[in-house]
Structures are given as structure tokens and as C-alpha cells.
Amino acid sequence: GESVGLHLPTLSVQEGDNSIINCAYSNSASDYFIWYKQESGKGPQFIIDIRSNMDKRQGQRVTVLLNKTVKHLSLQIAATQPGDSAVYFCAENGAGDYKLSFGAGTTVTVRA
Amino acid sequence: NAGVMQNPRHLVRRRGQEARLRCSPMKGHSHVYWYRQLPEEGLKFMVYLQKENIIDESGMPKERFSAEFPKEGPSILRIQQVVRGDSAAYFCASSEKGRETQYFGPGTRLLVL
Numbered sequence: 491g492e493s494v495g496l497h498l499p500t501l502s503v504q505e506g507d508n509s510i511i512n513c514a515y516s517n518s519a520s521d522y523f524i525w526y527k528q529e530s531g532k533g534p535q536f537i538i539d540i541r542s543n544m545d546k547r548q549g550q551r552v553t554v555l556l557n558k559t560v561k562h563l564s565l566q567i568a569a570t571q572p573g574d575s576a577v578y579f580c581a582e583n584g585a586g587d588y589k590l591s592f593g594a595g596t597t598v599t600v601r602a
Numbered sequence: 603n604a605g606v607m608q609n610p611r612h613l614v615r616r617r618g619q620e621a622r623l624r625c626s627p628m629k630g631h632s633h634v635y636w637y638r639q640l641p642e643e644g645l646k647f648m649v650y651l652q653k654e655n656i657i658d659e660s661g662m663p664k665e666r667f668s669a670e671f672p673k674e675g676p677s678i679l680r681i682q683q684v685v686r687g688d689s690a691a692y693f694c695a696s697s698e699k700g701r702e703t704q705y706f707g708p709g710t711r712l713l714v715l
Binding site: 522524526532533534535536539579581583587588589590591592593594595 | 658
């Protein structure tokens with residue numbers, strides 16, 4: 491079946507280094523992708539989104555890259571900080587669809 | 603501008619009781635979505651509503667679960683005759699328009715004893 495998934499369940503990164511979180515999707519009809527950050531006991535927090543007519547989008551300290559050829563999405567966090575420790579989810583909308591399909595999440599732990 | 607509000611934040615029910623979860627969308631948002639999250643898992647879509655209409659309930663269990671978004675007041679997710687398997691975090695999200703960015707509330711954590 492079609493799904494959204496993450497390559498690695500956990501990522502440990504040194505404070506100040508850059509983080510890269512990957513996501514694979516299988517629905518070729520997906521045209522909208524979002525990254526969310528979820529801290530323990532809280533709801534998902536919007537980080538950045540990208541539509542399928544773009545390859546790259548930058549925010550504050552974050553960059554999302556979309557490779558439609560291989561159906562791959564990544565989130566890059568520059569100069570990772572302790573407050574970046576959380577579970578990160580990619581989610582996607584299929585064309586004409588309203589619901590988001592979420593991957594299982596990657597747990598990012600920042601080492602001091 | 604207040605974000606998405608959900609209450610209660612924590613809810614404990616015994617098997618067979620009813621659970622009512624409330625969601626107030628962000629100001630100006632008329633699209634509401636409910637998701638369920640089991641421990642160590644991602645969120646699973648349940649239902650999408652606009653004011654007074656259920657647009658997509660493809661993720662809702664066929665029995666015991668219902669949702670509404672009345673003209674006035676919050677959206678309600680209702681679970682009748684709860685069972686232990688209903689224990690999860692239930693998140694509501696809202697968007698200004700369909701297929702726009704969905705912003706999530708803090709969730710309601712339901713525990714069924």
C-alpha cells in the first residue's frame with residue numbers, strides 16, 4: 491500500500507552540528523508535504539512545508555528538500571540546539587485529498 | 603491569536619463509559635480534522651469536518667465513534683462504550699481552507715481503565 495515513512499527511527503546529533511532527517515513516500519500523486527515537530531506530551535508543531543512544484547524551501551534554520559524522482563523528502567536543521575530535541579514527522583497530502591498521512595517519526599536527540 | 607484548543611487534556615474513563623473530546627479551531631479556521639496517535643506511532647487520520655458537515659470520515663471506526671462540528675461551538679469527537687484499545691492521544695487540527703496547512707492542538711490523552 492502507499493505510505494509515508496522515515497528512514498531512521500532515531501538520530502543523535504552534537505549541539506551545533508547540522509541535522510538531516512529523511513523521509514520516503516510512495517504515493518506519486520502526493521503534492522503537498524509538511525514537516526512537524528512533536529515534543530513529549532504536546533501536539534505536532536508545524537515547521538515547514540513544500541509543494542510538489544518546488545525542490546527546496548528554506549525557513550529559519552530549516553530547509554526542506556523534495557526529490558520527486560525518487561520520492562524522497564528531507565529536513566535539514568542548521569546549528570542544532572537542545573530545544574530541537576523532539577520527534578519529527580513528515581506528512582503528505584495526496585492530490586485532491588484533505589487528510590494528512592504521517593510517517594512513524596524520527597526521534598532527534600541533541601548531545602550537549 | 604490563540605491556537606487550536608482542546609479539552610480536556612487528559613481524560614480517564616472506565617470500559618463502557620462515554621468519552622467526549624472537544625476542539626476549538628484557530629480563529630478564522632472553518633476546517634477541522636481529528637487524528638489518533640498510539641504510543642510510539644505516527645498520527646492516523648480519523649475525520650475531516652467543516653461547519654455542520656462531515657466531509658471525510660474514512661478513518662473513523664464504523665461503530666462507537668462519531669464526530670460533529672456544529673454551527674456554533676467546538677467540534678466534538680464522541681466515543682461510546684469505550685474499550686481499552688481506545689486509549690490513545692487524540693489530536694485536532696484546523697486549517698483556514700481545505701488542503702492548506704493544518705495546525706494542531708495539544709491533544710487529549712484518553713486512558714481507558
